[in-house]
Amino acid sequence: MSELHYMLKNINHRYKHNNGQNKPLSKIYNDTINKLAENEYLIIFDDDSSFDSDFFEKSSQAIIHNKEINLFLPIVYDRGKIISPAKMIWFKGHYLKSITPGMINSKNITAINSGMIINAQYLKHKFIGYDERIKFYFTDNDFMDKFTSTNKKLFILDYKMNHTLNFYLRGENFEIKKKRFKDLRRSYLILMRRKGNFMYYVTHIYLFIYSIKFSIQQRDIRFIFVF
Structure with missing residues (x-):
């Protein structure tokens, strides 16, 4: 925490965290948006995100030179693979092999929450808010x-x-992982329901196939029967 404050020593900021209450992320984000000032930017990090002071230096410069842009994203890696941004085609996400920094077309782009920088003017005046039925997974x-x-x-x-x-690491207690897996499925279906009945029912089929793959990855057949 002290390290973060040191990184931000020359940047006017306010820090908001969950205080161990385990509130749904969608609720936290909506509450935070309501408290933002017009000239602020919301930056989102997860507790396991790794970054340094260069993040704030480069994001500050990007914002200064691109005032008309409402969303800034870092390139996020997990074990050498780009996981964000990614492409979202129909109901399925696809990782990118490479991406060039700079302004890009947002069509079919998705991203994880961690590292997002969002213009408060967009959030307060044009964004309709996070769906609070989607609690943790798929808020991004x-x-x-x-x-x-x-x-x-x-x-x-x-x-x-x-x-x-x-989420994909092995070794977690089954009951805990099952609860998280059910939340992922439920949130995914809420998101796809907005896209129409066809996408909703196709996603059901995809999730069944995914549960088989996840069972193999986790080496636990019980995930096939989690609904």
Whole structure:
């Protein structure tokens, strides 16, 4: 915490965290948006995100030179693979092999929450808010789906950040992982329901196939029967 404050020593900022209450992320984000000032930017990090002071230096410069852009994204890696931004085609995300920093077309782009920098003017006046039925998983997809429907451009920062996708790590207690897996499925279906009945029912089929793959990856057949 002290290290973060040191990185931000020359930047006017306010820090908001969950205080161990385990509130839904969508609720926290909506509450935070309501408290933002017009000239601020919201920056989102996860507790396992890894970054340094260059993140703030490069994002500050990008914002200064691109005032018309409402979303800035770092290039996020997990074990050497780019995991954000990514492409969202229909109901399925696809990782990118490479991406060039700078302004890009936002069509079909999705991203994880960690490292997002969002203009408060957009959040307060044009963004309709996070769907609070989507509590943890897919809050980022919920945001990106709404953002890309009204914004043609976003900016990719010339900054590489590391982040661990803990959900896919093995060794977690089954009951805990099952609860998280059910939340992921439920949130995914809420998101796809907005896209129409066809996408909703196709996603059901995809999630069944995914549960088989996840069971193999986790080496636990019980995930096939989690609904």
